[in-house]
Amino acid sequence: MTTTETPSERPERSVPKPVFTDAEAGAREFPDSGASARRYNYFAPAKRKQTHYEDVTVEVQPDPRHYLTQGWIYGFANGETGYPLHWTKLKAWGVDEPEPQRGIGTGGLPVENWPAHGWHEFRDPNEEWEQSLYRYNANVVRQLTQNVENARNAKAFTMWSPNWVRFVERHVGAWMHIEHILGLYVFASNERSAPTNMHNTALAANSTRKIRFAQDLALYNLTLTEEIEGFDGTAHLDAWNSDAEWQGARKVTEALTAIENDWGEAVFAANIVFEPLIGELFRSNLVMQSAAPNGDFVTPTVMGAGEYDFAQRDLRWTIACFGPLVQDREFADHNRQLMSGWLAKWVPQALEAARTMQPLWSAVDHKPPRFEDSLDRVKNRFAGICSDLGLDTPEELKL
């Protein structure tokens, strides 16, 4: 005979009980229940249909000219509040219109014709928000890790000539400092300053890519220290601090961090002038051209990731930011003159720094294209960027 044991009764646990509430879309009809009510309706999209990027970005940073009826509630000691429009000398249409003057019994005076001024028309063509930002950068670091790992397994570094090893440890290594300084002390440093959330988020994303690339180079340098006998992992510091070839670029890089109270000039000088004339000169026209003849197929993949960052993302949003200002319906002349002034100020510094780097073109066994040819290429590229922006190519480019 078999017996069945009665299982001991489990004491009832205290847990929330599911309740059928029927609170899903479409369950009832009432004012605002229709499909047309299911979109953010407080801004005008750039195109016919608002994008996901716009939904998560636009209007998060308030503007007293829009709906901020009680105004900013904290001020700096000098009386400035929020995100002052004069934190750049650039102007977008409508900025000289006075802010609504609110007070006793005035009502909220909400914006009637959004966006009230031209700054709010900017959209980052890269549509950076968390998903795009993490997907992009995670893909880059995954690919880089695999590239370097593959080279390590294939013992690819043994094919490098001694001169190339010295070049990579000193000069490719030195470049990490420029990316780091630009990332932290130019782009991140200015992401509190611009007038809209779209600008500041683009600045933060640009900063992120720069800081990542700086770390990519540093960690690549660490791998090489582990993999190549005699590779000096600290030589980049000596090059950065002492090599004459680097002092020009360093001086300009540091000057970019010292731009006073103008986020517009900082971004313009970094992405429109410095990057094409110095960044692409070094990355594309020296390192990436020299590596293969010197037995190195790995370094171009690391450098290439940074190059793609700039060419396909950093420059892209920068053109979208500054281009419309040159055509601004109210301040086109003002902005064109201002940007021309910035070109006159920064192009000579960049060219002088570029020329200081010239000896690097002779530092390796298998030489890259001539320095002057490389410089001509970046000058042409730079002239094209000026043209894309609607700016005249500066006279200083002939220097």
Place this chain on the structure above:
Amino acid sequence: MSRQSLAKAHQKIQELAWEPQYHEPYMKYGTDYTFRKSAKKDPLKQVLRSYFPMEEEKDNRVYGAQDGAIRGNMFRQVQERWLEWQKLFLSIIPLPEISAARSMPMLFHVVPNPELHNGQAIQMIDEVRHSTIQQNLKRLYMNNYIDPAGFNNSLRNFQSDYCGTIGRQFAEGFITGDAITAASIYLTIVAETAFTNTLFVAMPAEAAANGDYLLPTVFHSVQSDESRHISNGYATLLMALSDEDNRQLLERDLRYAWWNNHRVVDAAIGTFIEYGTKDRRKDRESYAEMWRRWIYDDYYRSYLVPLEKYGLTIPHDLIEESWKQIWEKGYVHEVAQFFATGWLANYWRIDAMTDEDFEWFEYKYPGWYDRYGKWWENYSRLATPNGHNAIVAEDVDYVYPHRCWTCMVPCLVREDMVMAEVDGQWRTYCHEVCRWTDVEAFRPTYQGRETPNMGQLVGHREWETLYHGWNWADVVKDMGFVRDDGKTMTAQPHLDLDPKKMWTLDHMRRMPPLQSPNVLLNEMSDDQRQAFHADYVRQGPAGRPAPTDA
């Protein structure tokens, strides 16, 4: 990461530290704190090569859960009472998050420690993540929840609504004024270390109990970043403590930051957790119990008190006073009652408390019914339009409160209200500490010491001022809290979506005009003002008029 250990990789990236050789960086932001170049380590030890894939994976989990929630018809089980309060919460929170991102450069400018800048930069990216992931969650609610009104005009609403303005302190306070006061003490030492526990841990648990498992999905993912930010603040705090001259400022800023966070966060999150829930199990924690655990024990006793040995003056008195406000003076209940009184100036629906709610409140807060029960019964009686006005204009034994100039939550614990004439204007404050904040702390000198970088409290801080003398229908229309038929209000004092039971602008039109308490206060003679104050502090609890027989 490949074979390189995280510690080794982190050590390597320290070689990126920059000592300017030709140009000093422009220092846009200032502080009255001084820092020796004492080398504190970056506590995050985060390297972007591992950070990005980690965050991407976290994102994938969040978005996978969101797909699952939609496919599984989560909104058939979501409590409307809960989701309605999310219209307020999710309109506020993306701005504090993005403001936290914006505050990081302020720290680069004033904290002379390149190693810490790395952690701050990563926090900047995290905060961009948080702001946009929260905007996206709200978008999902708007698309899938029965009533999109309030979500769909969320950021306009938030910027023009008085509750939004209260919440905005938890954003502008991070990015304005003295860089250390704002971005370090107010943001990381107090807001993130103490109050994100209730915001991002306690509140999501309540969401889950109300059928919403997306809020926990998103906010626990967010909180897993916050815990790293806490380390950022701690390192900066230790640097500040190493300089004796900073002690006075630290004491000032901890008092301000603690009290303001208590006033703002406890008001909002306390209301969401206690009045936004349908989970009335007696053994679920009340907000007071959560506060005791998360804030009093975990933050105050475990984090703050040990810092005393490093010379930090802890505001013990304010922590005890905050607890007293919550436990004895009914702070959260008073705030929830006020939110419901002013339902018509909001953009979400607030339903009445029921017998089941009453029982729970009485169990958790003995004496609750005697204080608040009758008023909530009146709220229920006046919920659907039936020839009467909205509750704010009906006689329900409730005196409309004055607003605190500093924290902008009304002066609801009436006995604590104080007044001061500041910059030619009479102002009311909900508590002596709020008066101190405005009159003494946010000034260019503090206790005789020059504090030229300290910020200021500015703006039209009393919302009613803007609409003084306006008809309520025009107020609601001006703020844009109207549905797509052009007359039905976004806000309602009940959850019934039957159009016949919903309040419209026509119902508002017949109400008496809105009056600004502060404008009226400033029109009084000195004697009238003193009499007003004497009466005010005898009012309450639950907003009751002062007794006439005293």
